[in-house]
Amino acid sequence: MVMLALMLALVKLASESGLALPEILFWRQLPTIMLIPMFLWWRGSVDRLKTKRLSQHGVRAFLGIFGMFLNFGAVTMLPLAEHTSINFTSVMWAVILSALLLHEKIGPWRWGAVALGFAGVIIIAQPGDGHLPLLGALTALGSAFMIALISIQIRDLAQTEDSVTIVFYFALFTTPLLALFLPFVSVEKTQEQWMWLIALGLSGLVGQILLTMALRYGQVASVIVMDYSSLIWAALLGFLLFDTLPPATTWLGAPLIVGAGILIAWREHRLALASKTMSPVSAEPS
Structure with a gap:
């Protein structure tokens, strides 16, 4: 979460310096297809990149690039803490x-948590008052x-694929597509802009590998819950780099969203325990 919060702060810095979003995305992905094979070759384990699920990697790349456009686009329009909270x-x-999609029966606890979380979004966004752009x-x-949708897919891929394999093929599929935009958006870069691009590429690579490893060894809901620590880093980086602090509405709305997520994770944990010790008929409502 530290690495991903740092990456988003660098995306915001790069955007404010005049770089276009497709170019930022390209330089975010390029180091991955260069550094991962070099690292594996140095370790003598290039065979870790072998896969029998190339089509699934393609689907993950399609969803992932769309999600990255939304994620990076949002961070260029919103303060870091508000973006992170939403x-x-x-x-x-x-x-x-x-x-x-999975036709899972969702009971009042989790539906109530969903309603609570989106109420927090409304408090943060304050529609109509101009605090945040709609x-x-x-x-x-x-x-x-898209994060939720992709997390489910990564969880499936991670059953058979190595963490670095998932990250590598995502970059391998998406970097050539992003390169098509470069003739239209690329500009001559300053030394400072190169520094932002290199740093965000490296922090994004490390963060993505760590997140993929987390999804491999933990439940999706549990891993996403750990994302809440990024609010601390987003608020800190927003203050240090952009001299902004979250307003009172963010501190009121964010705990509702965090509380809803924790409630969902707790409830899913309880249901998982119940499914191991009780018959499906007697399992408690969700």
Whole structure:
């Protein structure tokens, strides 16, 4: 979470310096397809990149690049803490997706938590008062939805694929697509801009590998809950780099979103324990 919060701060710095979003995304991805093979070759384990699920990696790349556009786009429009808080709704979206895609029965506890979380978003965004741009808030919500959807897919891929393999193929599929934008958006860069791009590429690579490893060894909901620590780093980086502090509405709305996510994680943990010790008929409502 520290690495991903730092990456988003660097994205904001790069955007404010005059770099276009497609170019930022390109330089975010490029180091991955260069450094991972070099690292594996040095370790004598290039065979870790072998895969029998190339089509699934392609689907993950398609969803992932769309999610990255939303995520990076939102952070260029919103303060870091507000962007991070709205992104926390990915846990709520995961519940909704479980009901729609997996036909999981969702009971009053989790539906109540979903309602609580989105109430927190309304408090943060304060629609109509001009505190946050509506497009930025909606983009952040879309980003959170994609995070939930992609997390489920990564969890499936991680059953058979190595963490670095998932990260590598995501970059391998998306970097050539992003390169198509460069002739139209690329500009001559200053030394400072190169520093932002290199730093965000490296921090993003490290953060993505760590997150993929976390999804490999932990439950999706539990891993997403750990995302809440990023609010601390986002608020700190926002103050240090952009001289901004979250307003009172953010500190009122963010605990509702965090509390909703924790409630969902606790409830899913209880249901998982119940499913191991009780028959499906007697399992408690969700």
